[in-house]
Amino acid sequence: MRLSLRTKTITGVVSITAILLIVLVVTIFQFLNDLVDSSVEKSASTSAALFVSTTKNAFLSYDLSSLDADVTEILTNPNIAYVRVKDKNNRVFVEKGDTRALQNTFNEDTSASHTDDGIYDTRAPILVNDTLYGYVEMGLNIASVTDSVSRVRNWTLTLAVLEFILVGLLSYLLGSYLMRQLQSLHTGAKHLGEAIENNHYQNIFIEVRGKDELSDLAEAFNHLVERLREEHGQRQRFEDELKELNALLEDKVKDRTAKLNQKNMELEETNKNLKEAQVQLLQAEKMASVGQLAAGVAHEINNPIGFVSSNISTLNDYIATYQMLFAQVTALLNSDDEAQRLALIADIKQNIIDKDMAFINEDISDLLNDSTEGLHRVAEIVKGLKLFSRVDSDGVQLHNINDCVRTTLAMVNNQLKYVCTVETKLGNVPAVTMNIGKISQVVTNLLINAGQAVESTGVHGRVTISTVVVDDFVELRVEDTGCGIPQDNLDKLFNPFFTTKPEGQGTGLGLSISFGIAQEHGGRLSVTSEENEGSMFTLALPIVKDESDEPET
Numbered sequence: 001m002r003l004s005l006r007t008k009t010i011t012g013v014v015s016i017t018a019i020l021l022i023v024l025v026v027t028i029f030q031f032l033n034d035l036v037d038s039s040v041e042k043s044a045s046t047s048a049a050l051f052v053s054t055t056k057n058a059f060l061s062y063d064l065s066s067l068d069a070d071v072t073e074i075l076t077n078p079n080i081a082y083v084r085v086k087d088k089n090n091r092v093f094v095e096k097g098d099t100r101a102l103q104n105t106f107n108e109d110t111s112a113s114h115t116d117d118g119i120y121d122t123r124a125p126i127l128v129n130d131t132l133y134g135y136v137e138m139g140l141n142i143a144s145v146t147d148s149v150s151r152v153r154n155w156t157l158t159l160a161v162l163e164f165i166l167v168g169l170l171s172y173l174l175g176s177y178l179m180r181q182l183q184s185l186h187t188g189a190k191h192l193g194e195a196i197e198n199n200h201y202q203n204i205f206i207e208v209r210g211k212d213e214l215s216d217l218a219e220a221f222n223h224l225v226e227r228l229r230e231e232h233g234q235r236q237r238f239e240d241e242l243k244e245l246n247a248l249l250e251d252k253v254k255d256r257t258a259k260l261n262q263k264n265m266e267l268e269e270t271n272k273n274l275k276e277a278q279v280q281l282l283q284a285e286k287m288a289s290v291g292q293l294a295a296g297v298a299h300e301i302n303n304p305i306g307f308v309s310s311n312i313s314t315l316n317d318y319i320a321t322y323q324m325l326f327a328q329v330t331a332l333l334n335s336d337d338e339a340q341r342l343a344l345i346a347d348i349k350q351n352i353i354d355k356d357m358a359f360i361n362e363d364i365s366d367l368l369n370d371s372t373e374g375l376h377r378v379a380e381i382v383k384g385l386k387l388f389s390r391v392d393s394d395g396v397q398l399h400n401i402n403d404c405v406r407t408t409l410a411m412v413n414n415q416l417k418y419v420c421t422v423e424t425k426l427g428n429v430p431a432v433t434m435n436i437g438k439i440s441q442v443v444t445n446l447l448i449n450a451g452q453a454v455e456s457t458g459v460h461g462r463v464t465i466s467t468v469v470v471d472d473f474v475e476l477r478v479e480d481t482g483c484g485i486p487q488d489n490l491d492k493l494f495n496p497f498f499t500t501k502p503e504g505q506g507t508g509l510g511l512s513i514s515f516g517i518a519q520e521h522g523g524r525l526s527v528t529s530e531e532n533e534g535s536m537f538t539l540a541l542p543i544v545k546d547e548s549d550e551p552e553t
Contacts, residue, residue, distance in 0.1 A: 013171040014164070021160045028156050032149050033113045040112040040120050040142055047080065048124035048138050056126055059085060059134060064093060071096050081119045081141045087134040101139050118143035308375060311367040318364055321355045398431040401439065401476055401541065405465055408443045416447065416463060419455040420480070425466035429474045432541045434521055439541075442514040442525070446478040446537050449510070453482025453535060461534075472543050473523065479536040485529040493527060514539075 058066035071083045082097025109121045119139040126134040332344040454461035461481035494515040518525040522542045529535035
């Protein structure tokens with residue numbers, strides 16, 4: 001249910017007033033009770049103590065006549081209803097006063113507000129050196145006090161009710177006044193909403209009454225309407241101007257769009273040419289590396305081809321011997337003359353001894369195995385060289401980087417073995433997504449650079465190749481004991497055309513291209529180096545998250 005502001009105002013003010021009045025009445029009542037209890041208790045204890053001091057001697061001497069006279073005298077006080085004197089065994093010596101009160105069982109009162117018969121009962125002991133001899137029981141008439149307290153309470157309640165009624169009436173008048181003013185503002189706001197919707201701001205002003213905050217709000221509302229009317233006129237003018245500008249802008253946009261399309265076409269052509277240039281540059285760097293490896297690769301191929309050729313020559317001699325023996329065995333099998341057969345057998349036995357057929361049978365297997373191994377080595381070198389020289393930017397596949405290391409070592413081994421010792425520590429790493437040709441180029445560049453760094457020291461050094469898994473990356477580390485890199489050159493090492501080699505011995509593109517290939521694979525290429533101590537290049541390639549293949553070594 002929705003409540004009006006007037007109802008909320010009246011309810012709020014009346015509720016607050018009621019709470020305050022209740023707190024005030026309860027506080028006054030509590031204060032009166034405490035005051036009456038304190039006064040009555042003090043008066044009763046004083047009267048009882050005074051009467052004990054007056055009657056102590058007569059009580060102790062059993063002077064009942066004096067005791068009776070003292071009781072009679074104190075009862076002349078109209079505020080004392082009765083007096084009773086008895087010993088510690090509750091034997092009554094004297095009791096006088098209100099008969100009805102004396103007949104009631106004595107219960108000592110502790111609070112005047114809780115006394116229901118109008119008499120406050122109190123008792124005082126008769127002591128001599130802390131020895132109890134008896135009691136004085138006394139009743140004080142407090143009816144007049146309770147009547148006075150009741151009148152004060154009634155007046156307090158009456159005043160509280162009158163105040164509550166007055167506050168309610170004033171709240172009603174205040175709420176009615178606020179509602180009239182707010183109703184005017186509500187009507188004006190409603191008309192303003194319709195005016196904004198219809199773009200018509202005439203005759204919306206509201207009447208200003210009085211001189212208070214609501215009248216200030218009404219004036220502010222009228223100012224707002226006037227300001228909106230002015231802004232509406234300005235907006236209308238701006239809209240007309242904007243339409244004209246839009247017409248001009250459309251023509252300019254069409255012209256600029258045509259020019260932009262032309263520029264985009266030129267940019268696409270430039271990007272295409274740049275991409276082709278990058279591919280050509282990559283291939284050129286590969287070919288430069290191939291040329292650099294050519295002598296070593298030729299030597300690596302010539303060695304196995306040389307001993308294969310030698311083995312074939314020996315095998316030709318062995319085959320001639322077998323052919324001779326085969327002819328003798330054939331003649332033996334075809335001969336029917338016993339003397340001729342015996343002569344052929346003797347010749348065959350002598351030839352077996354002379355040609356050392358036992359050695360030939362043993363050596364022929366070794367020659368074939370060595371030749372097969374040499375040809376396989378040549379095939380691997382040719383395969384690696386072909387793979388290295390490919391230009392295939394999109395040919396990515398899952399491949400183990402350890403295989404790239406082995407293939408590359410087969411090509412550069414002749415270039416490294418004379419200047420350093422190569423150690424491999426290939427770990428059990430998973431396959432990663434890579435372009436085999438490009439990664440092989442990176443590995444080749446790193447190994448060649450490591451060999452050249454060691455060679456520049458003039459001392460037979462060491463190149464260590466290791467693969468490990470670090471977090472979500474497979475890392476290839478190429479560490480050398482070469483000359484190292486000055487700290488000033490580390491930041492520029494991967495810049496295009498930067499090289500520390502003498503003029504004519506380096507293009508300055510190897511590490512730059514390798515750095516780009518690492519980034520292209522979502523990885524990184526980094527270096528740590530100490531001058532005259534050596535360097536370590538680290539190629540990190542990301543591991544495929546959903547890789548299901550077993551790690552290869």
